[in-house]
Amino acid sequence: MAVIFDRPKSLADVPTHYCPGCTHGIIHRLIAEVIDEMGIEGDTIGIAPVGCAVMAYDYFKCDMIEAAHGRAPATATGVKRALPDKFVFTYQGDGDCAAIGTAETVHAATRGENIVVIFVNNAIYGMTGGQMAPTSLPGQVTQTTPYGRDVSVAGNPIKMVEMLSVLDGVALAQRVAVNTVPHIREAKKAIRKAFENEKAKRGFSIIEVLSSCPTNWGVSPEVALQKIDEVMIPFYPLGAYKDVTAEGAK
Amino acid sequence: MERNLMKGNEALAEAAIRAGCKCFFGYPITPQTEIAAYLAKYMPKNGGVFLQAESEIAAINMVLGAASAGVRAMTSSSSPGISLKSEGVSYIAGSDLPCVIINVQRGGPGLGGIQPSQSDYWQATKALGHGDYQLLVYAPCSVQEMVDKVTLAFDMADEFRMPAMILADGLLGQMMEPVTFPERKTELPPKPWATNGHGFKREHNIVNSLYLVPEELENSILDRYKRYEVIKANHTEAESYLCDDADIVVTAYGAAARVAKSAVNRARAMGIKVGLFRPITLWPFPVKEINEACKNAKALLDVEMSMGQMIEDVKLAINCSKPVHFFGRTGGVIPSPDEVLGEIKKLSDSNQ
Amino acid sequence: MDHEILIAGFGGQGILFAGKLLVNLGLYEGKEVSWLPSYGPEMRGGTCNCSVCISDDPIGSPLVVNPNVLIVMNTPSLDKFIGKVQPNGLVIVDSSMVDSEIERTDVRVCKVPATALTDTDPDLKGGANIILAGKFLAECGFKSEEMIRKVFEKIVPPHKKGLIENNMKAIKIGMNYDTNA
Numbered sequence: 001m002a003v004i005f006d007r008p009k010s011l012a013d014v015p016t017h018y019c020p021g022c023t024h025g026i027i028h029r030l031i032a033e034v035i036d037e038m039g040i041e042g043d044t045i046g047i048a049p050v051g052c053a054v055m056a057y058d059y060f061k062c063d064m065i066e067a068a069h070g071r072a073p074a075t076a077t078g079v080k081r082a083l084p085d086k087f088v089f090t091y092q093g094d095g096d097c098a099a100i101g102t103a104e105t106v107h108a109a110t111r112g113e114n115i116v117v118i119f120v121n122n123a124i125y126g127m128t129g130g131q132m133a134p135t136s137l138p139g140q141v142t143q144t145t146p147y148g149r150d151v152s153v154a155g156n157p158i159k160m161v162e163m164l165s166v167l168d169g170v171a172l173a174q175r176v177a178v179n180t181v182p183h184i185r186e187a188k189k190a191i192r193k194a195f196e197n198e199k200a201k202r203g204f205s206i207i208e209v210l211s212s213c214p215t216n217w218g219v220s221p222e223v224a225l226q227k228i229d230e231v232m233i234p235f236y237p238l239g240a241y242k243d244v245t246a247e248g249a250k
Numbered sequence: 251m252e253r254n255l256m257k258g259n260e261a262l263a264e265a266a267i268r269a270g271c272k273c274f275f276g277y278p279i280t281p282q283t284e285i286a287a288y289l290a291k292y293m294p295k296n297g298g299v300f301l302q303a304e305s306e307i308a309a310i311n312m313v314l315g316a317a318s319a320g321v322r323a324m325t326s327s328s329s330p331g332i333s334l335k336s337e338g339v340s341y342i343a344g345s346d347l348p349c350v351i352i353n354v355q356r357g358g359p360g361l362g363g364i365q366p367s368q369s370d371y372w373q374a375t376k377a378l379g380h381g382d383y384q385l386l387v388y389a390p391c392s393v394q395e396m397v398d399k400v401t402l403a404f405d406m407a408d409e410f411r412m413p414a415m416i417l418a419d420g421l422l423g424q425m426m427e428p429v430t431f432p433e434r435k436t437e438l439p440p441k442p443w444a445t446n447g448h449g450f451k452r453e454h455n456i457v458n459s460l461y462l463v464p465e466e467l468e469n470s471i472l473d474r475y476k477r478y479e480v481i482k483a484n485h486t487e488a489e490s491y492l493c494d495d496a497d498i499v500v501t502a503y504g505a506a507a508r509v510a511k512s513a514v515n516r517a518r519a520m521g522i523k524v525g526l527f528r529p530i531t532l533w534p535f536p537v538k539e540i541n542e543a544c545k546n547a548k549a550l551l552d553v554e555m556s557m558g559q560m561i562e563d564v565k566l567a568i569n570c571s572k573p574v575h576f577f578g579r580t581g582g583v584i585p586s587p588d589e590v591l592g593e594i595k596k597l598s599d600s601n602q
Numbered sequence: 603m604d605h606e607i608l609i610a611g612f613g614g615q616g617i618l619f620a621g622k623l624l625v626n627l628g629l630y631e632g633k634e635v636s637w638l639p640s641y642g643p644e645m646r647g648g649t650c651n652c653s654v655c656i657s658d659d660p661i662g663s664p665l666v667v668n669p670n671v672l673i674v675m676n677t678p679s680l681d682k683f684i685g686k687v688q689p690n691g692l693v694i695v696d697s698s699m700v701d702s703e704i705e706r707t708d709v710r711v712c713k714v715p716a717t718a719l720t721d722t723d724p725d726l727k728g729g730a731n732i733i734l735a736g737k738f739l740a741e742c743g744f745k746s747e748e749m750i751r752k753v754f755e756k757i758v759p760p761h762k763k764g765l766i767e768n769n770m771k772a773i774k775i776g777m778n779y780d781t782n783a
Contacts, residue, residue, distance in 0.1 A: 042449040057456045063445035065318045066458040068341045071311035074303065078315020078323065081299045082273055086447045107304035255629055281641060364641070425664045426637035428629055512662030586667045
């Protein structure tokens with residue numbers, strides 16, 4: 001029988017540790033498909049974060065590095081400066097990219113470091129069991145905001161791609177989601193564009209992926225995907241906030 | 251060979267280039283900034299990378315990335331900056347990566363001061379970051395040794411896949427002395443473990459310090475400690491000066507050892523039988539060598555630019571078999587040869 | 603004989619540069635040498651000093667605490683260091699900048715109005731440090747102008763090469779300045 005749907009070659013044939021209904025698997029797959037389509041697995045170095053995706057180094061078949069919490073963009077910078085012709089991407093969660101590692105993210109972006117950052121935003125700390133993320137929504141109940149995120153106490157959520165879009169070093173700052181088929185198709189296009197930017201040495205590309213966490217949101221996977229549409233996207237609108245290829249190459 | 255007059259910091263930077271250092275990542279801090287300034291000027295001319303990072307934390311993680319990619323990488327800082335790097339150093343050690351870290355020590359704790367100090371001995375040799383691990387720690391005492399040890403540090407780090415530190419201080423960094431350089435290294439050891447793109451020619455490499463199964467983590471540490479045993483057995487280094495007949499052996503490293511040597515020479519001129527034992531490797535501590543050096547000594551005098559940190563290793567190394575006295579100045583004050591001489595005389599009088 | 607030289611004054615007076623001249627001359631003479639600057643948070647105008655050791659034997663501590671040669675270019679430095687000079691040591695003073703009297707009688711004092719001497723000739727602007735260094739060289743019997751020129755060619759930055767001649771002029775004034783006159 002003809003195989004019409006298969007695991008991308010650059011994903012390892014191993015079970016992942018992700019919870020049922022988690023969208024990390026989809027995002028891994030999209031990256032792997034892009035790597036396969038561009039034929040760059042042998043020339044790619046991925047950087048895994050601290051957070052739910054900490055063991056991504058076992059799932060991607062390209063060379064992988066496990067970075068310290070939040071430091072993936074700095075580690076990626078080190079790899080890229082040593083090997084400027086290789087592809088380097090980081091895979092980071094919201095705590096990693098937008099809290100503990102904000103400085104590394106912002107400075108890699110403003111330097112125009114020629115790397116791809118995949119920023120998975122599910123508005124909660126998954127691995128540690130559901131604490132407030134820098135991107136948790138106003139009013140969102142988490143383990144550390146048990147009465148809902150009160151922005152007058154806990155501060156406001158951070159909008160990363162909007163913030164990074166004003167930096168000169170950024171080639172692409174785009175927000176996508178993976179809760180529906182059209183959104184997933186859009187997400188893959190954006191990831192492909194990011195890697196194409198790296199190939200063309202256009203600078204820093206960040207793709208923020210709105211993602212779900214059924215376990216810590218305390219809802220079924222299906223409801224979690226609906227919630228992305230209902231509460232995440234209204235607060236974090238999708239779209240390319242900066243795209244140098246759309247504006248004409250700089 | 252031509253003797254060049256150079257500042258310690260600049261000579262060290264030149265030596266790093268000649269040792270094949272491809273990437274330098276740093277952040278400015280007194281009194282080590284000349285290292286970064288020199289490398290900013292000369293790294294690009296030598297096909298290398300200089301990058302001023304946004305922080306010490308970023309710099310050490312850039313080193314982690316470059317080391318993972320298989321190139322020789324270095325960072326430098328001074329005491330407060332080294333504290334910031336400690337997280338990254340622990341990850342580098344846990345990932346079995348080679349790199350070189352320079353600490354041009356200044357006074358602490360906190361922001362401390364900017365004058366020369368040796369108060370980071372414990373940090374360097376015992377606890378630069380969390381976890382079971384060691385760094386190779388070299389303590390040069392001259393501009394020439396800054397050059398020699400940075401070269402050695404890169405080679406040893408590669409051979410044993412671990413971070414190596416040059417523990418210098420503001421005095422050694424700022425002073426100028428004549429120095430000669432080795433030829434530039436062209437051949438470097440292969441690194442089949444590097445994450446530099448597998449090119450479909452091998453399985454994917456992973457650089458990682460995470461082991462969720464305790465036995466796996468334990469095994470990775472045991473492997474590392476086997477290498478440490480090899481280093482302890484074969485790679486300690488020390489200078490023994492006039493120790494053979496010495497009643498008193500002064501122990502000191504780095505800049506303090508220079509002051510101590512001046513004092514020892516003056517004491518000898520006065521007829522006091524005193525010698526100097528100077529550890530060059532602080533980790534591993536030269537245990538065999540110190541026991542040999544003080545075999546005839548009645549007492550030891552440990553001299554440091556701190557409140558007394560190395561003294562604990564001195565006592566351990568000789569198993570507390572002889573009294574070990576202490577003299578130190580701290581906070582960036584450099585002891586004078588006269589002060590040390592005074593301590594030697596006191597000890598000599600009480601030994602009569 | 604061993605020289606343990608301390609040069610002291612304000613930042614911007616060329617204290618470190620004068621030290622570089624002397625340490626390089628020592629190097630060319632085949633001696634063991636060291637040069638150590640004081641360093642502080644201020645870049646200009648603060649007090650500044652520089653330790654230079656020149657010896658036949660390896661240098662121990664490069665920090666000169668008790669100099670046998672003190673070259674001073676301001677009053678605070680003289681007040682701070684005069685008591686530290688070794689007995690029979692040499693003290694060279696820019697007498698146009700220093701108004702304290704030296705009460706010690708166990709040191710040899712050379713007063714050179716170095717800064718005032720630079721006022722007479724625009725080529726000498728900023729050359730008081732070199733005039734004083736010249737006086738020191740004359741006092742210890744150093745005569746080779748050729749070697750001094752060689753050192754200036756090495757230590758004067760490429761974009762200031764024009765200053766080599768000015769420095770040579772200053773050094774000669776210092777070497778020939780007669781403090782007994």
